[in-house]
Amino acid sequence: MKETFETPSSNLSNAPKNAEIQPVSAVVEGLCATIEDYPSKGIVFKDLTPVFADGPALRQVVDSLVAPFAGKFDAVAGVEARGFLLAAAAAYATGTGVITVRKAGKLPRAVFSESYALEYGEATLELHQGDVPPGTRVLILDDVLATGGTLGAAAALLERTGAVVAGIGVVLEIGALPGRSNLAGREVVSLLGV
DSSP: OOOOOOOOGGGOTTSOTTOOOOOHHHHHHHHOEEEETOSSTTOEEEEOHHHHHSHHHHHHHHHHHHGGGTTSOSEEEEETTHHHHHHHHHHHHHTOEEEEEEETTOOSSOEEEEEEEETTEEEEEEEETTSSOTTOEEEEEEEEESSSHHHHHHHHHHHHTTOEEEEEEEEEEOTTSOHHHHTTTSOEEEEEEO
């Protein structure tokens, strides 16, 4: 089930005074670039960097991702790499901490590791042991929900630390892939289904 949220115009300080506020889904759709056959043949890549580069759009996206989880999280986790942008902005906007879930081999201390399948390969995520106090309620943010492998691995890592996954927020959800069903039992909010 796709959920769409609108951000009140009072949160868009850079918007012209008489500008019509569009639903966040329309903003994302209007700014997102589509690249065929990337990173491999047959994949249609949705590039959100134009959305992130637009100040009012980024604000509307972040506000829309955190609104459904207001009061339900103590920290925000971002999945490398575009999830870092969303998590940092959301943590700043809500006065909470930010947690980075990294690709394998990037963290210097003892880590928890979780391998998972991608729609076009395989990967491993890592999280420092001891960085997240047990019982911390964590909102996980990323750019795209495809197969659910990346977000499922991030959730598993956080739960191994004793954290509680408060929910998962994504900008885009690829409806033709089983991402949401692979995250069954978790609250998932997406801003735009493609």
